[in-house]
Amino acid sequence: MAEAKQVVVVGTGYVGLPAALMLARAGWRVVGVDINENIVRAINDGVLHLKEAELQELLHDPQVRQNVSARQSPCAADVFIIAVPTPVLPRQKVADLSYVVRAIESLLPYLRPGNLIIVESTIPPLTCRNVVTPLLERSGLRVGVDLHLAHCPERILPGDVFYEIVHNDRVIGCAEPVGREMARAVYASFVTGELYLTDDVTAELCKLCENTFRDVNIALANEFAAVAEGLDIDPLEVIRLANRHPRVNIMRPGIGVGGHCIPLDPWFIKEVDPANSRLIFTARLVNDEVPHKMAARIRRAVAHIMSPRLVAVGMSYKPDTEDTRESPALEIVQILTADGYQVTHFDPLVAGHEYTSLAAAVKDADCLLLLVEHKVVKEAWSREQDAVRAAMRTPIVLRFYQDD
Ligand SMILES: NC(=O)c1ccc[n+]([C@@H]2O[C@H](COP(=O)([O-])OP(=O)(O)OC[C@H]3O[C@@H](n4cnc5c(N)ncnc54)[C@H](O)[C@@H]3O)[C@@H](O)[C@H]2O)c1
Structure with a gap:
């Protein structure tokens, strides 16, 4: 220049x-x-x-x-x-x-x-x-x-x-x-x-197609996971084996879709052409429902405990970021809190919500929810899990679609 x-x-x-x-x-x-x-x-x-x-x-x-x-x-x-x-x-x-x-x-x-x-x-x-x-x-x-x-x-x-x-x-x-x-x-x-x-319109739609592709495919994975759980089989095992097909690549299910882009952008397509966005719209509804399904799963896990104390780890919308925008983890905790559950929420990456150690965070708790497994959370869990369980009043630990 x-x-x-x-x-x-x-x-x-x-x-x-x-x-x-x-x-x-x-x-x-x-x-x-x-x-x-x-x-x-x-x-x-x-x-x-x-x-x-x-x-x-x-x-x-x-x-x-x-x-x-x-x-x-x-x-x-x-x-x-x-x-x-x-x-x-x-x-x-x-x-x-x-x-x-x-x-x-x-x-x-x-x-x-x-x-x-x-x-x-x-x-x-x-x-x-x-x-x-x-x-x-x-x-x-x-x-x-x-x-x-x-x-x-x-x-x-x-x-x-x-x-x-x-x-x-x-x-x-x-x-x-x-x-x-x-x-x-x-x-x-x-x-x-x-x-x-x-041209400008192609570029506008192209961006929306990229994120909508991810949203719809995550919704499909979330539906497969729900069906597998209804059949009492391991959803990750089903997906892993299905992905051995040479032309199949199912995404990973999760606790919901968050962040500033994927849960928003599909609406922009529906806005301009609702008649041709039925699948896109349904996928949005499917993904928006997932935090409620996860909250129901948590309720079932602690149903036998009087006034259970819950500790949730992970606030961001996905692992290894501090970004909490549209986070399903926050939504799950809000749903449970609105139901009257006592939930303490930590995230080692979110300023003001860090813990000194995972074991210290769960002292006297009845249920640990590993909602977002940042690399540091995974490492702490694999290193400290005996100490974590020993520190809890009731050692219920819920993880969500993790391989290890
Ligand atoms: N975050 C991502 O990963 C990502 C990825 C792709 C696309 N996008 C898109 O990019 C856009 C920006 O997203 P972001 O994540 O950077 O948002 P952001 O909230 O991080 O940043 C936007 C900034 O704009 C400022 N702002 C608002 N109105 C202003 C104005 N009138 N004049 C000057 N500053 C103003 C805000 O104070 C804020 O700092 C959005 O349309 C988003 O969908 C974001």
């Missing part, structure tokens, strides 16, 4: 901040914009608010530090990347685009001809055309002529962001070829995976 170009990243959370740091490493001048002043302060102080060790190192790299700053409102730039949340409205089950709308509105005073705006947030099909384009054109500039709008959805795995943001293939969608090539140049500066260029 002859002259360092400026990029503004709006929303510096799990998705926006890693992108900002990678762009800064690639030589861009990057301004991270976030309405959360604590996040802005942390970035400017060189403190990473995400648990990603390699990204923290990157934030300390002198070249990166020199190229990155953060602030609470946007400024002029060559490229704007939007990485704000897109939750689902809880009752209507449609995308809440209010964060995207406000983020785009905040850019309007700073837009100038030649700007590229990239939406990385996950959005329902046609959002770029029907929502973002008219908003951008309030600036007086025309999308596809003066401004270029692309959608480049993110695929990173929290916990392994540093590797994945560089190595994953990316889909870049834009309605016109100039914007498409401009967006390619942005990602080519730090992505070594393949860059696939397409």
Whole structure:
């Protein structure tokens, strides 16, 4: 790059901040914009608010530090990347685009001809055309002529962001070829995976298909597990043997589907085409029901104990992350607590909920629920299980679909 170009990243959370740091490493001048002043302060102080060790190192790299700053409102730039949340409205089950709308509105005073705006947030099909384009054109500039709008959805795995943001293939969608090539140049500066260029609607739906594929297949595994349990056979043994078929690859059942993406994104497909989303909708219902089934299983396990004391371990939505968004483990504990059970909840990765040792955590308990088996939890369990059982008043231990 002859002259360092400026990029503004709006929303510096799990998705926006890693992108900002990678762009800064690639030589861009990057301004991270976030309405959360604590996040802005942390970035400017060189403190990473995400648990990603390699990204923290990157934030300390002198070249990166020199190229990155953060602030609470946007400024002029060559490229704007939007990485704000897109939750689902809880009752209507449609995308809440209010964060995207406000983020785009905040850019309007700073837009100038030649700007590229990239939406990385996950959005329902046609959002770029029907929502973002008219908003951008309030600036007086025309999308596809003066401004270029692309959608480049993110695929990173929290916990392994540093590797994945560089190595994953990316889909870049834009309605016109100039914007498409401009967006390619942005990602080519730090992505070594393949860059696939397409139109905006294809890119929007493609991202949703990826997560919906996982949701539907997890629902299938969860149904197989429930059927196997009804027959009093081992669900993992059934799945392991079925997967010996050369064209079968059943996923692992679990305690429910959580996180910021998989339980949300299928709703965005149903929102645009309910008539053709019956399987997708049913899979969502199946997965949403799983925490209730797990709570019923726990109730049965302690039914013979008067006022049982339960200890649950694992709060995050999956192993080896501190991210508790949409966590089925939290939901299971909420269901049990609402039923009147006394549940103490720990997670060695979630700040404020750590235990000193697994054995200490279960002192005088009647039932240990290993809801989320982080690597450190698995290790502690295999090392301390005799001591854990000895510390309990009643040594009932429930694990959920674990091989060992
Ligand atoms: N987390 C993931 O692994 C992941 C993966 C792929 C896609 N996505 C998608 O990426 C998008 C962002 O997700 P995330 O996990 O980074 O969310 P996040 O909550 O971690 O970060 C979003 C940030 O945006 C900020 N923000 C909100 N409104 C703003 C505004 N108007 N101006 C400036 N900042 C604003 C928030 O303060 C927050 O820090 C979502 O659409 C999500 O579905 C997330």
